[in-house]
Amino acid sequence: xxxxxxxxxxxxxxxxxxxFSFVNKESPKDWEQKIFKGSTDYQILREGSLHFLSSDSAxxxxxxxxxxxxxxxxxxxxxxxxxxxxxxxKQHPEMLSNxxxxxxxxxxxxxxxxxxxxxxxVLEYIxxxxxxxxxxxxxxxxxxxxxxxxxxxxxxxGIDGWRQELRNPLAxxxxxxxxxxxxxxxxxxxxxxxxxxxxxxxxxxxEISFKIQRNDP
Amino acid sequence: xxxxxxxxxxxxxxxxxxxxVLLAMLAxxxxxxxxxxxxxxxxxxxxxxxxxxxxxxxVPVIDRINNLLSLTLPVxxxxxxxxxxxxxxxxxxxxxxxxxxxxxxxxxDSRHRVHLRKNDDLSGVADRVNALARRLHx
Numbered sequence: 001x002x003x004x005x006x007x008x009x010x011x012x013x014x015x016x017x018x019x020f021s022f023v024n025k026e027s028p029k030d031w032e033q034k035i036f037k038g039s040t041d042y043q044i045l046r047e048g049s050l051h052f053l054s055s056d057s058a059x060x061x062x063x064x065x066x067x068x069x070x071x072x073x074x075x076x077x078x079x080x081x082x083x084x085x086x087x088x089x090k091q092h093p094e095m096l097s098n099x100x101x102x103x104x105x106x107x108x109x110x111x112x113x114x115x116x117x118x119x120x121x122v123l124e125y126i127x128x129x130x131x132x133x134x135x136x137x138x139x140x141x142x143x144x145x146x147x148x149x150x151x152x153x154x155x156x157x158g159i160d161g162w163r164q165e166l167r168n169p170l171a172x173x174x175x176x177x178x179x180x181x182x183x184x185x186x187x188x189x190x191x192x193x194x195x196x197x198x199x200x201x202x203x204x205x206x207e208i209s210f211k212i213q214r215n216d217p
Numbered sequence: 218x219x220x221x222x223x224x225x226x227x228x229x230x231x232x233x234x235x236x237x238v239l240l241a242m243l244a245x246x247x248x249x250x251x252x253x254x255x256x257x258x259x260x261x262x263x264x265x266x267x268x269x270x271x272x273x274x275x276v277p278v279i280d281r282i283n284n285l286l287s288l289t290l291p292v293x294x295x296x297x298x299x300x301x302x303x304x305x306x307x308x309x310x311x312x313x314x315x316x317x318x319x320x321x322x323x324x325x326d327s328r329h330r331v332h333l334r335k336n337d338d339l340s341g342v343a344d345r346v347n348a349l350a351r352r353l354h355x
Contacts, residue, residue, distance in 0.1 A: 032266075034265065034266050034267055034270065036267070036270050063266075063267050065266050065267070102269065109267070109268070111268065116259070117259060117262040117263060117271065118258075118262060118271070118276075120268065122268045139268070139269065139272075141268070141269050141272035141273050141276075142268065142272040142276075144268070145268045145269065145272070187266065189266070189267060191267070
């Protein structure tokens with residue numbers, strides 16, 4: 001467990017609670033993969049001191065997930081770095097929720113896991129190429145799945161392409177669902193998919209972790 | 218041989234047997250069906266993990282199965298009810314017939330005999346009652 005300085009707008013310092021990072025070649029074993037159509041190519045790469053998960057999807061949809069158990073509180077933040085290298089080609093990029101084009105280069109799932117899985121609520125943090133930050137919508141599949149654009153902008157390459165995120169799942173849940181979550185966070189997942197648009201998508205993920213905000217005296 | 222045409226009698230014992238048979242048939246079926254239904258879909262959902270996959274692939278299957286069940290369950294319920302009626306009638310019918318025939322003998326008709334179908338479970342009792350009635354009459 002390490003103490004790091006605040007990495008985004010919220011004040012205070014952040015103490016790492018649990019890391020889902022990709023520190024070495026063995027890291028993907030900690031994650032489980034689900035293949036839905038074709039297999040997104042996930043592999044651990046390194047740029048300087050940064051180890052990250054590289055994902056390349058070509059007309060494919062498969063995601064990685066890890067189980068956890070964390071109550072969503074005002075102090076709990078999910079932190080991660082990501083970089084999109086290419087976005088799936090969409091006919092209607094202005095539509096966030098579109099069953100025919102439900103592909104995103106990079107999305108992080110926070111699943112509030114109910115004992116009955118069908119009653120689980122899901123937040124999806126998305127990096128979209130054109131939609132504005134804070135754009136949100138129900139998923140085309142269920143109103144229990146909320147899509148939220150947390151990063152907007154073009155693909156980037158190299159070290160300048162990386163973006164840091166720090167989200168409070170409780171605040172996002174309350175904003176999108178209009179109520180408090182009944183269940184703890186049970187699964188963290190990520191995916192790059194391009195199967196609906198039959199195109200290609202590529203993104204990188206790094207340093208995914210839960211952090212607790214400590215307010216400085 | 219007396220032929221009982223009515224499937225549902227006024228005798229309360231048939232209602233008792235009917236309820237017992239219905240419970241004996243329905244309770245395990247409903248319990249097993251519910252466990253199987255929820256367990257299978259829960260396991261499948263846990264295998265899929267990703268919510269889009271669950272709602273895109275599994276929920277339509279569940280909807281189709283629900284539609285099928287909404288059609289087949291009423292038919293199945295009718296079949297079970299009919300089976301329960303037949304079984305309860307087979308239990309209660311001979312008892313009612315035995316009571317009626319004994320009432321007639323007790324009312325003074327000493328020539329009257331108990332008539333049950335050959336395969337009725339109480340036919341042995343009926344034979345003995347008839348033997349007793351004959352002995353008393355003679």
